[in-house]
Amino acid sequence: MVQDQIAQLYDSLHGILEKEGDIVLRARLNAFYINGVRVKFDYSNYHIYKSLWTDFQSKEISAISFSAETSEDELQRFLQIWMRKDLPSKGACEKIVALIDSENIDHIAVEKIAPVELNVSREKSAVRLYFSGIHLLKEVFEKQKEEGAFNLNLAKRWMQSIYNHIQDDESFIYGLTNIKNYDDYTLNHSINVCVLAIAFGRRLGLTREELIDLGISAFLHDLGKLDVPKEILDKPSTLTNEERAVIETHVQHGAERLIELKSARRLPIRAVQVALEHHLKADLGGYPRYVRKKTVSLFSKIVKIVDYFDAITTKRVYRPRTLTREEALKEMQQRSGEEFDPVLLKAFMHMIGVYPVGSLVALDSGEIGIVFEANPHPAFYMRPKVKVIADSNGQVIEGEVVDLTDIDAETGKFKRTIVKCLDPEEYGIRVADYFLARAS
Numbered sequence: 538m539v540q541d542q543i544a545q546l547y548d549s550l551h552g553i554l555e556k557e558g559d560i561v562l563r564a565r566l567n568a569f570y571i572n573g574v575r576v577k578f579d580y581s582n583y584h585i586y587k588s589l590w591t592d593f594q595s596k597e598i599s600a601i602s603f604s605a606e607t608s609e610d611e612l613q614r615f616l617q618i619w620m621r622k623d624l625p626s627k628g629a630c631e632k633i634v635a636l637i638d639s640e641n642i643d644h645i646a647v648e649k650i651a652p653v654e655l656n657v658s659r660e661k662s663a664v665r666l667y668f669s670g671i672h673l674l675k676e677v678f679e680k681q682k683e684e685g686a687f688n689l690n691l692a693k694r695w696m697q698s699i700y701n702h703i704q705d706d707e708s709f710i711y712g713l714t715n716i717k718n719y720d721d722y723t724l725n726h727s728i729n730v731c732v733l734a735i736a737f738g739r740r741l742g743l744t745r746e747e748l749i750d751l752g753i754s755a756f757l758h759d760l761g762k763l764d765v766p767k768e769i770l771d772k773p774s775t776l777t778n779e780e781r782a783v784i785e786t787h788v789q790h791g792a793e794r795l796i797e798l799k800s801a802r803r804l805p806i807r808a809v810q811v812a813l814e815h816h817l818k819a820d821l822g823g824y825p826r827y828v829r830k831k832t833v834s835l836f837s838k839i840v841k842i843v844d845y846f847d848a849i850t851t852k853r854v855y856r857p858r859t860l861t862r863e864e865a866l867k868e869m870q871q872r873s874g875e876e877f878d879p880v881l882l883k884a885f886m887h888m889i890g891v892y893p894v895g896s897l898v899a900l901d902s903g904e905i906g907i908v909f910e911a912n913p914h915p916a917f918y919m920r921p922k923v924k925v926i927a928d929s930n931g932q933v934i935e936g937e938v939v940d941l942t943d944i945d946a947e948t949g950k951f952k953r954t955i956v957k958c959l960d961p962e963e964y965g966i967r968v969a970d971y972f973l974a975r976a977s
């Protein structure tokens with residue numbers, strides 16, 4: 538049987554080798570790639586993916602490559618090495634390399650996973666990038682009147698870097714949007730809106746150039762808040778009608794300021810639309826009130842959704858009780874069609890997931906954890922990766938990040954399952970701290 542399987546594998550490899558010269562099977566960011574093309578797994582063969590992935594991880598191997606001259610005999614000897622039971626748990630990769638050498642297997646090679654530091658520095662640089670965005674925007678807000686205060690190219694490069702980070706590790710960058718009320722609310726909020734808008738736009742299939750324009754638009758969507766007195770913006774009690782009207786003017790002021798901006802000629806015109814339209818509802822209610830408006834731009838609809846989501850999940854003097862991310866999605870769903878474009882909202886909810894990154898969750902093991910990473914496989918969207926922060930006795934611990942698809946070998950059942958979402962407020966937990974700690 539084994540011989541048969543190897544012969545079949547060899548045939549498939551040979552077919553590709555003849556066409557492409559060589560084959561590289563690479564494991565990267567929770568996915569497998571054959572010569573750069575992502576291998577699709579679904580519910581039915583997920584167990585194959587999972588065992589292969591675990592195998593690669595435990596052997597610390599990131600890729601196997603086969604060159605054109607690979608023979609069936611070599612493949613067989615390589616697999617014998619790969620499946621040896623006596624490989625050390627530390628240094629398996631080195632051992633495999635040594636065995637490949639001593640067996641004179643010349644056409645098959647393995648590549649070791651780059652040191653973990655690589656990941657750490659990626660997270661560190663994401664955090665640095667996040668805060669540099671706040672400072673960049675602060676400059677724009679503070680020096681608005683000065684000539685050339687807004688460096689559009691710098692902002693575009695920043696969007697580009699955010700985009701790259703999202704492509705590398707979407708979850709971590711969502712995690713950062715749990716940072717709230719750092720420095721000035723409007724600045725922190727605008728950065729979250731910007732990051733979420735780029736991530737959302739990417740899911741919607743916008744091009745790289747469009748995403749940069751969308752990012753710039755989101756970045757500056759509340760610029761008009763500069764024209765609203767702080768006392769009104771931060772008023773803890775209910776606003777009077779007059780005060781509410783003043784706040785609502787931020788959309789016109791924002792659009793005006795953007796038109797006036799020195800670099801306005803190169804600013805995407807859509808940024809002006811977004812500033813003006815991001816409080817318009819899908820049914821054209823909201824503000825500003827138009828006499829004859831028929832459509833709202835796509836960018837405005839996108840920013841409307843992420844803006845609302847970030848706002849209701851942020852604590853403010855006038856909003857002491859915030860919604861958890863899960864509750865926020867529920868409440869938004871109830872306003873689908875009236876407040877939000879239903880199709881876009883659906884896509885947004887799909888992106889954020891049932892258990893959004895940063896949610897505090899109770900597990901059936903009695904432990905409490907924070908959702909760190911969404912499961913990339915749609916079939917397992919209920920089973921993200923979770924960092925355990927309290928054990929089953931309620932004791933706060935520095936727990937590990939566990940994968941909820943892990944199965945207990947004895948019972949054959951999942952080791953842990955989410956029971957419900959908890960409110961971090963109630964437990965005095967600042968979720969963002971856990972993401973920042975991971976990058977330090």
Ligand SMILES: [Fe+2]
Nearest residue numbers: 758759815816
């Ligand atoms: Fe706004």
Ligand SMILES: [Fe+2]
Nearest residue numbers: 726758759844
């Ligand atoms: Fe906003």
